[in-house]
Amino acid sequence: MRGLSWQIGLRYSMDRSGNQLVSFLSRLSMLGLILGVALLVVVLSVMNGFDQEMRSRILSLVPHITFQPWQQDRGDWQTLKAEVEQHPSVTAAAPFLQGNVMLIKGNAVEPSLLLGIDAAAERKVSRVGDFVDLGLLEGNREGLVLGDALAKKLGVEVGENISLGIPQSSDSNDVRFAKLPVLATVATGTELDQQLLLSSLETAARLLPSGQTLSLRVSIDDVFNAPRVAWELASVHGQDYIIRDWSQQFGNMYHAIQMSRKLVVIMLLAVVAVAIFNVVSTLVMVVNDKSADIAILRSQGASQGDILRIFLVYGAVIAGVGALAGGVLGVLLALGIGDIVAAIENALDMKLLQSDVYPINYLPSALRWGDIASVCGTAYVMSLVATLYPAWRASRMPPAEALRHG
Template identity: 45%
Template structure:
């Protein structure tokens, strides 16, 4: 089979056992460094993509993409007609009424701040994923007038309650009685517990919208606003404002970019910065390729001179050493991609197994917004990492190969 001389000699130089073991060691280190750099980039970017996915699916699946509410404490009247108009707008997937209150839940001497959402169980699933994450009970068990409540799993664990137990809601309002000024209290029965594996499990509770309106002393048929869900959450702010501006009455617009946008932006920024930092590992491996080839060129001075005297052109010598450097880059990059893809596909289960074996929790839901290490392999990221690593290793071969092509046969053979 025909092979160009430069490729043949370059492959022989790469596969040959050298007398200088230090050069072989540096060549192996540069290959391993490139492999580890590529693998680390793939795994870390996959984990960051996993956090981004969980943010969109879990956190932004629980909180509304946008809300339309009345100004001040007036609430929203005639919300049914507004909902019907909103559902006709392009891009709107769901709209549901809500009543929201902040307070404290207490049970067995424990107190925890909580955000209470009053919802219509029949309409809530059009704007939220909570119905798919119920551990105990269902949303349908929230009935108006029965004062049932659904708690997050971490919140229920902190309060030490389960389904069937009672909790007391303390509202930040004072009531005047014969005993003086006392806070407003209301007992609720725990009818369900949900878990989305995020910080919302520790500070969120649901009750029927009629019960929420009653404890807030709102008039009949009045709600705080409408929760909206769009087919594209990134266009939600603009679409919600356009819907509000088209209404004859003034509406206050809020969206996910104000409540959780900073978290999303932080993940995007961290992904870019970590990718740049890990790319330095690839650059270090590329410098090792440069040093390896420079030492090989020095070691092969006499061979280069002999090939020159036999008619080899400088461009042929250039290609010989470029083949050697490119082969190191190809092997290191290929092994890195194989290792990185394997780890990216298994890192979630691997970390969970380590947590079970050691009895520790790396990502506590009390601190982080999700309680496990997610991973999502994006093949476009793998392609860009592979291309970048190969391009860096290719550039690293140019100077040593050029230096080899400038070797003068008479100078190289003078002391041979």
């Protein structure tokens, strides 16, 4: 009889010749479960993509730790560099100069932060060289490298000249003006495109107020250890230098991504829960629809356990198909979500993700099979547990009452 219970349960789950309303609701509840699981997989993949891009792209373009002297006339950066690189977590250090400037092109004016770098050393502390040829800034060459979005705001093209207004003192209105060519633009796909302004160290030293002291940009082996490493370095050099790590600039954004991931998962689990409630209501209707069959089986010697197994098999099939199909659909959508969003942007001729609002201007996706297995497994177990009540109710139905209502 146990084998027969499995056969009957599978037959009920595949039979579409009975009550059309019950069959329609059964398919509808399964569709709801499929969509709920698929959406959860897609959203988790997108959130994982944001997390991955934050780690591999944004945090690889910015310094993990920076050293700036408390006083402009203090600090020996060569000695500091040698001492900092002795720390076991530090992989490289590079000098830089920075100062506030005003970029002017026609009627367009944009404030920015000029960053003077040593091209050879910069390649060791950031991945900016993956997006632009830093060799353009070697050999004391005059010129600027702009972020792509910043260049578009100003309406300036590569090869054109752009004017800079450089304040010479914080306590006076003395402003120095210079005109430099745009050597290249950088399109990283991140918010850095809105503000990036690079020059050679020599150019920055010539333009910025005199007395500027070179500072250090430091990279470490594990970017998420930056707060600890910065604290350890500050215990040695904090008296002479202001030491900051990336979390002070981008930490809120990273934690916001993590918080958004948790909130979205909770909301979509609620969607899956609603779909599972639909499965329960469908099974209750199936039990009522099959009451005559239940009475006949009981009169032929089927036990309460046999009836319980029949409807548990029925619910397990719906749960299994819904979770599996939802997982497959979610994987397919997650793999193509970037292309889908790009196609929508092209069709609507608009940018859905702007780097001045979001950390990146495209929709990333990173599939993690552990997440997919967890989502599908959780949906399946929740659905299976939800079938216990309708199956128990069917097993407790008296044969005489079932025949009277059937």
